[in-house]
Amino acid sequence: MDIIRTENLEKIYQDNGVPVHALHAVSMNVQKGEFTVIAGPSGSGKTTLLNLVGALHVPTTGKVYFEGEDVGTKSKRQLASLRLHKMGFVFQAYNLIPVLSALENIEFTMMLLQISERERKERAFALMEELGIAELAGKRPNKMSGGQQQRVAVARAIVTNPSLVLADEPTANLDSATGGALLDLMEQMNREKNITFVFSSHDPQVIQRGRRLVLLRDGRIERESHAGS
Amino acid sequence: MMLLRLAWRNIWRNKRRSLIIITSIVVGVVAMSFVEGLSRGFLKQMFENQLGAYTSHLQIHHRGFNDNKIVQNFIAGSGPVTTALEQNPNVRYLSKRVIAFGILSSASNSAGVSIVGISPTDEANITTIDESVLEGRYLSGQKHEIVISKRLAETLGAGLGDRVVAMASTLDGKVGSEVFRIVGLYQSASSAFDRMHIYVPLQNAQEMLRVGERIAEVAVVARSIDSVGAIKADLMKRLDASYEVLSYQDLLPSLLMQMEMAGQLMWVFYLIIGLAMIFGIINTMLMSVFERIHEFGVLKAVGMKNGILVRMILLEAFLLGSVGALIGGGGGILINLQLSSSGINFAAFSEGLATYGAGAVIYPVISYPSIATGMAVILLICILAAMYPAYRAVRLEPINAIRYV
Numbered sequence: 273m274d275i276i277r278t279e280n281l282e283k284i285y286q287d288n289g290v291p292v293h294a295l296h297a298v299s300m301n302v303q304k305g306e307f308t309v310i311a312g313p314s315g316s317g318k319t320t321l322l323n324l325v326g327a328l329h330v331p332t333t334g335k336v337y338f339e340g341e342d343v344g345t346k347s348k349r350q351l352a353s354l355r356l357h358k359m360g361f362v363f364q365a366y367n368l369i370p371v372l373s374a375l376e377n378i379e380f381t382m383m384l385l386q387i388s389e390r391e392r393k394e395r396a397f398a399l400m401e402e403l404g405i406a407e408l409a410g411k412r413p414n415k416m417s418g419g420q421q422q423r424v425a426v427a428r429a430i431v432t433n434p435s436l437v438l439a440d441e442p443t444a445n446l447d448s449a450t451g452g453a454l455l456d457l458m459e460q461m462n463r464e465k466n467i468t469f470v471f472s473s474h475d476p477q478v479i480q481r482g483r484r485l486v487l488l489r490d491g492r493i494e495r496e497s498h499a500g501s
Numbered sequence: 502m503m504l505l506r507l508a509w510r511n512i513w514r515n516k517r518r519s520l521i522i523i524t525s526i527v528v529g530v531v532a533m534s535f536v537e538g539l540s541r542g543f544l545k546q547m548f549e550n551q552l553g554a555y556t557s558h559l560q561i562h563h564r565g566f567n568d569n570k571i572v573q574n575f576i577a578g579s580g581p582v583t584t585a586l587e588q589n590p591n592v593r594y595l596s597k598r599v600i601a602f603g604i605l606s607s608a609s610n611s612a613g614v615s616i617v618g619i620s621p622t623d624e625a626n627i628t629t630i631d632e633s634v635l636e637g638r639y640l641s642g643q644k645h646e647i648v649i650s651k652r653l654a655e656t657l658g659a660g661l662g663d664r665v666v667a668m669a670s671t672l673d674g675k676v677g678s679e680v681f682r683i684v685g686l687y688q689s690a691s692s693a694f695d696r697m698h699i700y701v702p703l704q705n706a707q708e709m710l711r712v713g714e715r716i717a718e719v720a721v722v723a724r725s726i727d728s729v730g731a732i733k734a735d736l737m738k739r740l741d742a743s744y745e746v747l748s749y750q751d752l753l754p755s756l757l758m759q760m761e762m763a764g765q766l767m768w769v770f771y772l773i774i775g776l777a778m779i780f781g782i783i784n785t786m787l788m789s790v791f792e793r794i795h796e797f798g799v800l801k802a803v804g805m806k807n808g809i810l811v812r813m814i815l816l817e818a819f820l821l822g823s824v825g826a827l828i829g830g831g832g833g834i835l836i837n838l839q840l841s842s843s844g845i846n847f848a849a850f851s852e853g854l855a856t857y858g859a860g861a862v863i864y865p866v867i868s869y870p871s872i873a874t875g876m877a878v879i880l881l882i883c884i885l886a887a888m889y890p891a892y893r894a895v896r897l898e899p900i901n902a903i904r905y906v
Binding site: 323326328329349352353354355356357359360361363367369370371372376379380381383384389392428 | 502503504506507510511514795796799800801802803804805806807809899900903
């Protein structure tokens with residue numbers, strides 16, 4: 273079953289009045305439970321594609337379908353609700369809320385879902401234990417390493433049991449060992465919880481782990497491949 | 502609860518900035534409570550001085566006397582009035598008075614005065630005139646004694662023990678006069694009152710004006726100021742239409758209006774202080790929003806709806822305002838409490854204050870509802886001030902905000 277399908281996505285930005293064609297007629301699909309990497313050199317359009325898939329951007333032309341529904345027909349409020357209920361985000365710069373502890377950061381998206389405080393705490397702590405980061409519960413982001421922050425960010429992304437997690441260059445700020453451990457964690461979540469992961473990355477370590485690879489160049493899909501193919 | 506915790510922690514991200522704005526709120530609320538307390542204290546003093554010096558709680562006259570204070574409008578028989586008053590359990594004290602406009606002359610000068618004939622013991626129960634005597638003594642009940650103010654004595658060039666002559670129109674249309682010896686000099690809180698009022702024994706005044714047993718008015722003090730309305734209603738039922746029963750509200754309408762206006766003027770004062778503060782708060786909240794554009798982008802990306810974002814920003818402003826208002830309100834109460842017992846000495850302005858009937862020492866009066874209202878106004882202003890920054894945050898597109906560094 274397709275969790276994401278795009279049809280002829282075009283995205284044109286205005287850069288100081290100059291139109292920049294970021295994506296050209298990109299059509300692709302991602303199936304539930306896949307571990308997909310959108311790869312390509314800088315400026316190839318991978319982050320743009322990830323943002324369009326994550327309903328953060330509106331395509332110039334073309335359509336994005338999420339679980340069969342046309343994302344383009346939804347209001348801003350409905351898109352926010354879609355992201356909250358169905359998606360998780362992992363950013364390159366972790367982007368944890370600096371004034372909240374690790375536990376509270378993980379609780380935060382559940383708070384937006386109006387889950388009771390008791391349940392939030394239970395679920396967040398259980399997940400932290402599962403991910404081996406329980407000792408970070410009371411720490412604020414500025415007291416954590418990059419790898420620890422990114423693990424907390426992953427926990428925040430998956431704690432609401434989303435259908436899809438979008439990770440934009442998640443290992444870019446980490447050393448290879450820490451990045452590897454993070455990818456192990458994400459693979460584990462993909463395997464055990466059947467969460468679909470879509471990465472944008474040019475990190476060879478991430479590309480290697482992807483069971484499906486979408487290679488972009490100059491805003492077009494240059495090649496698609498599956499692990500082992 | 503989590504949103505509250507987040508908002509609370511957010512306001513302390515930049516401690517210095519938050520402390521500056523909280524300090525300005527504290528200063529504003531303290532200033533508001535202080536000025537309000539002082540204003541209430543000043544007006545209360547004016548009011549109490551007026552009641553205590555002369556007006557009392559109620560006055561009963563022959564109908565028409567209040568508008569035309571001539572001897573022809575005196576009460577012919579005070580019997581029904583005193584009977585009605587004595588039967589009312591809410592009445593504490595009463596005093597019969599004879600009042601006439603006339604002239605008081607000394608050996609060197611004359612002045613227009615209001616001659617007040619009183620029974621010294623009864624009058625001492627309802628006014629503070631006996632306590633206001635600074636030199637000499639109060640009336641003893643002996644005939645031909647007179648108490649005048651120090652100010653009037655200076656005008657007349659007279660002093661204690663000197664003889665003065667009072668003259669006024671009599672009931673039969675002639676001029677009556679009487680010689681008095683000054684036994685006491687008083688000073689009340691009002692210079693205007695002092696210049697006009699002289700006190701002589703009731704019987705002397707009646708003889709001088711040739712009015713027999715007639716009196717001008719009966720002044721009444723109630724057991725409680727709250728029962729004045731009930732006493733008035735009872736008297737109006739018991740007495741016929743030839744009498745007029747006037748409460749302090751009827752007798753001091755301009756002062757009461759002034760007090761009401763002062764209360765309303767406080768709102769203008771609140772508004773001015775609020776306006777002065779609102780720009781500081783807008784600036785603080787805008788800076789706080791602009792510093793967090795990237796963070797708001799992330800929050801929106803993960804699904805935070807605008808409503809919650811607005812609530813968070815307004816909550817931050819509310820908390821900032823609450824801290825300031827609570828400290829300011831507490832400070833205002835403490836200052837007013839301290840000053841309400843020690844008073845503030847405005848000796849340098851005593852002449853001006855005496856013109857308004859207030860003493861040189863003003864005792865601020867705390868009004869907890871007013872302080873609470875002032876605090877609520879400040880909170881409202883804080884929330885209003887955060888509306889625009891919240892609007893700016895709402896307008897952010899998550900993708901652009903995330904890219905913002």
